């Protein structure tokens with residue numbers, strides 16, 4: 001957080017000028033705070049730009065401009081042999097690999113972050129580079145402190161009141177997962193909206209919408225039952241705009257771990 005020092009108000013005639021500045025200062029701090037919050041979860045665009053130069057100079061020779069010249073490795077798509085987290089990548093780059101076929105690089109922290117940011121941005125200098133933490137730590141958080149498993153089902157375990165995440169790593173990007181955790185309102189898919197329905201027989205049903213067509217709506221109710229309702233038989237049907245969960249209380253390092261875990265969920269062992 002930058003530190004601002006306004007000059008001392010020693011002259012009455014300037015007071016009005018300074019008072020007029022106050023709202024501007026608030027606006028500035030507000031915007032900056034938001035940037036800061038996101039900044040902790042992802043690499044800056046300066047970092048990505050720096051990484052672009054380093055990559056092309058130091059890595060492209062062996063890995064190629066597109067990052068896919070070495071078998072079973074696609075640096076742009078995040079396909080590695082053993083590395084998963086950003087820390088793993090740091091170690092690979094600092095230590096080298098395959099008995100020196102990949103040399104060890106003597107980068108400082110800024111350069112190291114730059115290269116990783118460039119990889120995580122998918123080689124897009126204007127892209128977004130989400131930090132990826134430790135997947136095994138992420139799993140512990142998912143099932144524990146993060147309370148994710150109190151709503152979400154993974155590989156046949158857990159409730160059905162929220163979307164099943166068994167293959168979420170295959171269908172969503174890291175950036176999308178991050179948004180869902182830190183700003184669920186912005187990430188909410190229209191179809192997943194919470195609904196509140198009163199039927200003509202005066203039953204109230206609260207649940208999560210799964211599907212809808214002109215005549216019917218399908219949802220999972222609060223008792224986890226799959227319901228299909230005929231719209232003509234409903235007294236009221238309200239779709240909520242607010243997400244059914246709050247932004248996560250996990251800190252940015254923990255969010256990076258949870259994202260790493262979610263990215264490992266690619267459907268194997270998944271169950272309906």
Ligand code: HEC
Nearest residue numbers: 058059062070080081082083092097098101102103105115
């Ligand atoms: C002289 C050739 C060479 C250069 C230069 C090089 N690499 Fe590699 N890199 C390799 C080889 C070969 C492998 C495969 C190692 C193996 O067999 O496991 C590899 C593997 C990797 C892996 C996958 C490691 C794993 O176990 O998952 C990453 C990530 C990687 N390199 C990143 C980089 C980055 C970033 C740079 C530039 C800073 C770079 N490499 C420069 C040759 C190179």
Ligand code: HEC
Nearest residue numbers: 146147148151162163180184188189192243244245248258
């Ligand atoms: C109170 C219940 C609840 C908790 C706790 C919860 N979620 Fe969710 N989550 C939902 C619901 C409901 C949706 C679907 C509606 C929406 O997107 O807001 C959802 C959506 C998601 C999605 C998007 C699914 C898609 O198809 O894109 C992801 C990813 C996700 N949650 C991950 C998590 C993780 C990780 C945690 C723990 C840090 C967590 N959720 C905690 C209820 C919850």
